[in-house]
Amino acid sequence: MKRSNPESRRLAAAGRLLVLATIAIAVAATPACGKKKRKAGSSEDLTGGILVLSDDFQRDAVGDQYLTKSTKWSITDGWLHIQGDRNEGLWLTMPLPERVRVEFDARSMTTEGDIKCEIFNAEPRHQTGYIAILGGWKNALSVLARLDEHGEDRMESPAKVDIGKVHHFALVRTEGSLRWFVDGKLVLAYPDDDPLRGKYFGFNNWNSDVYYDNLAIYRL
Secondary structure, X not given: OOOOOHHHHHHHHHHHHHHHHHHHHHHHHOXXXXXOXXXXXXXXXXXXXXXXXXXXXXXXXXXXXXEOOOOXXXXXXXXEEEOOOOOOOEEEOOOOOOOEEEEEEEEEOOOOOXXXXXXXXXXXXXXXXXXXXXXXXXXXXXXXXXXXXXXXXXXXXOOOOOXXXXXXXXXXXXXXXXXXXXXXXXXXEEXXXXXXXOOEXXXXXXXXXXXXXXXXXXXX
């Protein structure tokens, strides 16, 4: 029986090590099943989660699960209605989950547009969190702002209100960035290295004639 010499055995062993190293590199480069990174602003942001609150406003009065200093908020034909609130706001008493998706429907019946909500507010008060305004400033501009809707650090979009149309809002935060979708499309995102941790969500209004419905909050 022919015996291999030491040099042949050394070369064979080196070859096996090279094959094993190549396999290991290939495995490390392959994404783990089920671990695909979520792309911020994608349609994945609009699904999943555990429903923790739902409100269709099918009642006569706003109810004690909301706080407000205004007397202008009311329920009309199953819709939450407001006009001329002057930023007093209607604030949900239930604290928001840290990772959350907040959805609702809204329509404006005046040419001003101006559909507004606020999220992660430290207090049930205007400009203590993030502010989302669709079609503000007489339906000229949409903004996503942090603590100051007029601030230089606000994000801006040319998106406008389609007067009389029911728009579907979704605000999503899982990491540092707050994403805002309208009718399934990303309007604005606010990356924040020091994200606000307030617990309040609120509907708000300056002077436009606005209706809200189908509030749903999901813990993500």
